[in-house]
Amino acid sequence: MTGEEIVLGPLPKGITPAGEGKVWNVLGHRYSLKAASESSFAFETYDPPGTGVPPHVHPTQDEHIHVLEGVFTLYLDGQWETAGPGDTVRMPKGLPHAYYNRGEGITRGLFWVSPAGRLAQLFDRLHDLTDPAEVVRLSALHDVEFLPPGAVEGA
Template sequence: MQTQPLSGGIVHQSQGKNFYLLGHSITTIFSQQTTQGAYYVFEVVTPPGLGLPPHMHEREDEFIYLVEGKLEILLGEKTFLAQAGASIFFPKGVAHAFQNASSKAAKAIFTVVPGANFEAFFTKLAALPPGTPDLPQIIAIFAEYGMQVLLPETA
Protein backbone atom coordinates (compact mmCIF):
# COMPACT_ATOMS: atom_id res chain seq x y z
CA MET A 1 0.00 0.00 0.00
CA GLN A 2 1.37 3.40 -0.96
CA THR A 3 0.84 6.30 1.43
CA GLN A 4 0.61 9.99 0.68
CA PRO A 5 3.42 12.17 2.06
CA LEU A 6 2.49 14.13 5.17
CA SER A 7 1.56 17.71 4.37
CA GLY A 8 1.93 19.20 7.86
CA GLY A 9 -0.38 21.75 9.34
CA ILE A 10 -1.18 24.17 12.13
CA VAL A 11 -3.75 23.68 14.87
CA HIS A 12 -4.55 26.91 16.68
CA GLN A 13 -5.58 26.99 20.32
CA SER A 14 -9.13 25.67 20.85
CA GLN A 15 -9.32 24.19 17.32
CA GLY A 16 -8.79 20.55 18.24
CA LYS A 17 -11.52 18.03 18.94
CA ASN A 18 -12.48 18.27 22.64
CA PHE A 19 -13.99 15.51 24.77
CA TYR A 20 -14.02 14.21 28.34
CA LEU A 21 -12.33 10.99 29.37
CA LEU A 22 -12.59 9.60 32.90
CA GLY A 23 -12.88 13.14 34.33
CA HIS A 24 -10.07 14.66 32.22
CA SER A 25 -10.65 17.23 29.48
CA ILE A 26 -8.86 16.09 26.31
CA THR A 27 -8.22 18.16 23.19
CA THR A 28 -6.79 16.39 20.14
CA ILE A 29 -4.02 18.44 18.55
CA PHE A 30 -2.71 16.09 15.85
CA SER A 31 -4.83 13.03 15.17
CA GLN A 32 -3.53 9.68 14.03
CA GLN A 33 -5.15 10.43 10.65
CA THR A 34 -3.09 13.62 10.32
CA THR A 35 0.14 11.78 11.13
CA GLN A 36 -0.78 8.53 9.32
CA GLY A 37 -0.61 6.77 12.69
CA ALA A 38 2.98 7.76 13.43
CA TYR A 39 1.94 9.63 16.57
CA TYR A 40 -1.04 11.16 18.37
CA VAL A 41 -0.71 14.53 20.15
CA PHE A 42 -3.29 15.80 22.64
CA GLU A 43 -3.71 18.21 25.54
CA VAL A 44 -4.95 16.91 28.88
CA VAL A 45 -6.43 19.11 31.62
CA THR A 46 -6.58 17.16 34.88
CA PRO A 47 -8.64 18.44 37.83
CA PRO A 48 -7.02 18.53 41.29
CA GLY A 49 -6.55 15.08 42.82
CA LEU A 50 -7.46 13.23 39.62
CA GLY A 51 -5.12 10.95 37.69
CA LEU A 52 -4.86 7.57 36.03
CA PRO A 53 -4.12 4.29 37.81
CA PRO A 54 -0.85 2.47 37.22
CA HIS A 55 -0.85 0.86 33.80
CA MET A 56 1.53 -0.34 31.12
CA HIS A 57 1.52 -0.04 27.33
CA GLU A 58 2.67 -2.96 25.18
CA ARG A 59 3.06 -0.89 22.00
CA GLU A 60 3.31 2.84 22.69
CA ASP A 61 5.86 5.20 24.20
CA GLU A 62 4.37 8.28 25.82
CA PHE A 63 5.99 11.71 26.13
CA ILE A 64 4.51 14.47 28.29
CA TYR A 65 5.31 18.17 28.58
CA LEU A 66 3.75 19.64 31.74
CA VAL A 67 2.49 23.11 30.84
CA GLU A 68 0.78 24.05 34.14
CA GLY A 69 0.48 22.58 37.61
CA LYS A 70 2.12 19.66 39.38
CA LEU A 71 1.83 15.94 38.72
CA GLU A 72 2.86 13.10 40.95
CA ILE A 73 4.46 10.62 38.56
CA LEU A 74 4.87 6.89 39.06
CA LEU A 75 7.53 5.43 36.76
CA GLY A 76 8.37 1.80 37.43
CA GLU A 77 8.71 1.59 41.20
CA LYS A 78 9.73 5.23 41.74
CA THR A 79 7.55 8.26 42.41
CA PHE A 80 8.49 11.78 41.32
CA LEU A 81 6.93 15.23 41.57
CA ALA A 82 6.90 17.01 38.21
CA GLN A 83 6.25 20.75 38.01
CA ALA A 84 5.36 23.04 35.11
CA GLY A 85 8.10 22.92 32.49
CA ALA A 86 9.01 19.28 33.17
CA SER A 87 9.21 16.69 30.41
CA ILE A 88 8.27 13.09 31.22
CA PHE A 89 8.91 9.88 29.27
CA PHE A 90 6.86 6.71 29.84
CA PRO A 91 8.46 3.94 27.74
CA LYS A 92 6.38 0.98 26.60
CA GLY A 93 6.66 -1.99 28.94
CA VAL A 94 7.19 0.18 32.05
CA ALA A 95 4.44 0.71 34.64
CA HIS A 96 3.42 4.34 34.96
CA ALA A 97 0.71 6.60 36.35
CA PHE A 98 0.07 10.24 37.12
CA GLN A 99 -2.06 12.24 39.54
CA ASN A 100 -2.62 15.98 39.86
CA ALA A 101 -0.75 16.92 43.04
CA SER A 102 -1.99 20.49 43.35
CA SER A 103 -5.12 22.44 44.19
CA LYS A 104 -5.44 23.74 40.61
CA ALA A 105 -5.95 22.00 37.27
CA ALA A 106 -2.82 20.62 35.63
CA LYS A 107 -2.34 20.99 31.87
CA ALA A 108 -0.03 18.78 29.83
CA ILE A 109 0.70 18.01 26.19
CA PHE A 110 0.99 14.27 25.48
CA THR A 111 2.59 12.64 22.45
CA VAL A 112 2.01 8.91 21.94
CA VAL A 113 4.23 6.97 19.50
CA PRO A 114 2.99 5.18 17.48
CA GLY A 115 -0.44 6.81 17.53
CA ALA A 116 -2.41 4.47 15.28
CA ASN A 117 -4.50 2.82 18.03
CA PHE A 118 -4.56 5.46 20.73
CA GLU A 119 -7.25 7.68 19.29
CA ALA A 120 -9.64 4.72 18.91
CA PHE A 121 -8.81 3.73 22.51
CA PHE A 122 -9.75 7.23 23.70
CA THR A 123 -12.95 7.22 21.62
CA LYS A 124 -14.06 3.98 23.27
CA LEU A 125 -13.24 5.21 26.80
CA ALA A 126 -14.93 8.58 26.20
CA ALA A 127 -18.14 6.77 25.16
CA LEU A 128 -18.55 5.30 28.67
CA PRO A 129 -21.47 6.80 30.60
CA PRO A 130 -20.69 9.56 33.10
CA GLY A 131 -20.62 8.77 36.79
CA THR A 132 -18.75 6.17 38.74
CA PRO A 133 -16.42 4.34 36.36
CA ASP A 134 -17.10 0.65 35.69
CA LEU A 135 -13.60 -0.65 36.51
CA PRO A 136 -13.96 -4.09 34.87
CA GLN A 137 -15.16 -2.41 31.66
CA ILE A 138 -12.27 0.08 31.75
CA ILE A 139 -9.76 -2.75 32.31
CA ALA A 140 -11.25 -4.63 29.35
CA ILE A 141 -10.95 -1.56 27.08
CA PHE A 142 -7.32 -1.05 28.13
CA ALA A 143 -6.60 -4.72 27.36
CA GLU A 144 -8.32 -4.48 23.97
CA TYR A 145 -5.77 -1.80 23.00
CA GLY A 146 -2.67 -3.54 24.37
CA MET A 147 -2.55 -1.90 27.79
CA GLN A 148 -2.73 -3.45 31.21
CA VAL A 149 -4.19 -1.72 34.28
CA LEU A 150 -2.06 -2.69 37.28
CA LEU A 151 -4.30 -3.03 40.32
CA PRO A 152 -2.81 -3.35 43.80
CA GLU A 153 -2.62 -6.90 45.07
CA THR A 154 -5.04 -7.68 47.86
CA ALA A 155 -4.14 -9.96 50.74
Protein backbone atom coordinates in the same frame (compact mmCIF):
# COMPACT_ATOMS: atom_id res chain seq x y z
CA MET B 1 -16.96 15.08 21.44
CA THR B 2 -16.51 16.82 18.13
CA GLY B 3 -15.81 15.32 14.73
CA GLU B 4 -15.63 11.86 13.23
CA GLU B 5 -13.56 8.85 14.27
CA ILE B 6 -9.89 9.47 13.64
CA VAL B 7 -8.37 7.55 10.71
CA LEU B 8 -4.58 7.50 10.91
CA GLY B 9 -2.32 8.02 7.93
CA PRO B 10 0.74 10.14 7.22
CA LEU B 11 1.10 13.30 9.31
CA PRO B 12 -0.73 16.11 7.51
CA LYS B 13 0.94 19.50 7.35
CA GLY B 14 -0.74 22.46 8.97
CA ILE B 15 -1.71 24.06 12.26
CA THR B 16 -4.12 22.90 14.94
CA PRO B 17 -5.59 26.22 16.14
CA ALA B 18 -5.99 26.76 19.87
CA GLY B 19 -9.44 25.75 21.05
CA GLU B 20 -10.26 23.73 17.92
CA GLY B 21 -10.28 20.00 17.33
CA LYS B 22 -11.69 16.85 18.81
CA VAL B 23 -12.25 16.73 22.59
CA TRP B 24 -12.81 13.68 24.78
CA ASN B 25 -14.10 13.57 28.37
CA VAL B 26 -12.72 10.54 30.21
CA LEU B 27 -13.48 10.02 33.92
CA GLY B 28 -13.08 13.67 34.87
CA HIS B 29 -10.27 14.50 32.44
CA ARG B 30 -10.57 16.51 29.25
CA TYR B 31 -8.32 15.42 26.39
CA SER B 32 -7.93 17.68 23.33
CA LEU B 33 -6.50 16.32 20.09
CA LYS B 34 -3.43 18.19 18.84
CA ALA B 35 -2.07 15.86 16.12
CA ALA B 36 -2.62 12.31 14.90
CA SER B 37 -0.77 10.18 12.38
CA GLU B 38 0.44 6.59 12.05
CA SER B 39 3.72 7.54 13.73
CA SER B 40 2.46 9.62 16.67
CA PHE B 41 -0.57 10.88 18.55
CA ALA B 42 -0.54 14.11 20.61
CA PHE B 43 -3.19 15.47 22.95
CA GLU B 44 -3.45 18.08 25.70
CA THR B 45 -4.92 17.13 29.06
CA TYR B 46 -6.87 19.24 31.51
CA ASP B 47 -6.92 17.48 34.87
CA PRO B 48 -8.93 18.86 37.82
CA PRO B 49 -7.62 18.34 41.36
CA GLY B 50 -8.06 14.80 42.63
CA THR B 51 -7.99 13.13 39.22
CA GLY B 52 -5.46 10.75 37.78
CA VAL B 53 -4.79 7.76 35.57
CA PRO B 54 -3.90 4.64 37.61
CA PRO B 55 -0.84 2.49 36.89
CA HIS B 56 -0.83 1.05 33.41
CA VAL B 57 1.49 -0.04 30.61
CA HIS B 58 1.67 0.71 26.89
CA PRO B 59 3.43 -2.42 25.59
CA THR B 60 4.02 -0.99 22.10
CA GLN B 61 4.24 2.79 22.60
CA ASP B 62 6.68 5.27 24.05
CA GLU B 63 4.82 8.04 25.91
CA HIS B 64 5.88 11.57 26.85
CA ILE B 65 4.36 14.37 28.91
CA HIS B 66 5.43 18.00 28.65
CA VAL B 67 3.96 19.72 31.73
CA LEU B 68 2.27 23.02 30.89
CA GLU B 69 0.62 23.91 34.20
CA GLY B 70 0.49 22.54 37.74
CA VAL B 71 2.40 19.60 39.18
CA PHE B 72 1.91 15.98 38.18
CA THR B 73 2.60 13.24 40.73
CA LEU B 74 3.94 10.33 38.70
CA TYR B 75 4.56 6.66 39.28
CA LEU B 76 7.42 5.57 37.04
CA ASP B 77 8.42 1.91 37.24
CA GLY B 78 8.42 1.63 41.03
CA GLN B 79 9.33 5.21 41.94
CA TRP B 80 7.22 8.25 42.80
CA GLU B 81 8.29 11.53 41.17
CA THR B 82 6.84 14.99 40.56
CA ALA B 83 7.05 17.09 37.40
CA GLY B 84 6.14 20.75 37.05
CA PRO B 85 5.81 23.37 34.30
CA GLY B 86 8.47 22.99 31.64
CA ASP B 87 9.44 19.45 32.67
CA THR B 88 9.20 16.61 30.17
CA VAL B 89 8.48 13.07 31.36
CA ARG B 90 9.67 10.10 29.29
CA MET B 91 7.95 6.72 29.64
CA PRO B 92 9.39 4.02 27.36
CA LYS B 93 7.11 1.26 26.11
CA GLY B 94 6.56 -1.47 28.68
CA LEU B 95 7.25 0.86 31.66
CA PRO B 96 4.50 0.77 34.33
CA HIS B 97 3.41 4.37 34.93
CA ALA B 98 0.62 6.54 36.31
CA TYR B 99 -0.10 10.22 36.76
CA TYR B 100 -2.18 12.16 39.27
CA ASN B 101 -3.12 15.74 40.08
CA ARG B 102 -2.77 15.77 43.86
CA GLY B 103 -2.60 19.57 44.05
CA GLU B 104 -5.32 22.16 44.62
CA GLY B 105 -5.26 23.64 41.10
CA ILE B 106 -5.62 22.16 37.64
CA THR B 107 -2.84 20.44 35.75
CA ARG B 108 -2.34 20.60 32.02
CA GLY B 109 0.10 18.65 29.93
CA LEU B 110 0.94 17.93 26.33
CA PHE B 111 1.05 14.14 25.96
CA TRP B 112 2.22 12.19 22.97
CA VAL B 113 2.73 8.56 22.13
CA SER B 114 4.75 6.94 19.37
CA PRO B 115 3.69 5.04 17.39
CA ALA B 116 0.07 6.17 17.59
CA GLY B 117 -1.31 2.67 17.92
CA ARG B 118 -5.01 2.63 18.76
CA LEU B 119 -5.03 5.30 21.47
CA ALA B 120 -7.19 7.78 19.52
CA GLN B 121 -9.72 5.03 18.82
CA LEU B 122 -9.67 4.15 22.53
CA PHE B 123 -10.44 7.75 23.47
CA ASP B 124 -13.39 7.65 21.05
CA ARG B 125 -14.72 4.59 22.93
CA LEU B 126 -14.05 6.04 26.41
CA HIS B 127 -15.67 9.43 25.78
CA ASP B 128 -18.29 10.14 28.47
CA LEU B 129 -18.10 6.65 30.02
CA THR B 130 -18.61 6.66 33.79
CA ASP B 131 -17.80 3.04 34.66
CA PRO B 132 -14.09 2.57 35.53
CA ALA B 133 -14.35 -1.21 35.00
CA GLU B 134 -15.54 -0.64 31.43
CA VAL B 135 -12.68 1.82 30.87
CA VAL B 136 -10.21 -0.88 31.95
CA ARG B 137 -11.89 -3.51 29.75
CA LEU B 138 -11.92 -1.30 26.64
CA SER B 139 -8.35 -0.15 27.29
CA ALA B 140 -7.11 -3.74 27.24
CA LEU B 141 -8.69 -4.17 23.80
CA HIS B 142 -6.71 -1.11 22.59
CA ASP B 143 -3.23 -2.06 23.88
CA VAL B 144 -3.33 -0.24 27.24
CA GLU B 145 -2.99 -2.63 30.16
CA PHE B 146 -3.99 -1.41 33.65
CA LEU B 147 -2.26 -2.96 36.64
CA PRO B 148 -4.58 -4.66 39.17
CA PRO B 149 -5.89 -2.40 41.98
CA GLY B 150 -3.43 -2.39 44.87
CA ALA B 151 -0.49 -3.43 42.66
CA VAL B 152 1.23 -0.11 43.39
CA GLU B 153 1.44 1.27 46.90
CA GLY B 154 0.30 4.88 47.18
CA ALA B 155 -1.59 4.86 43.90
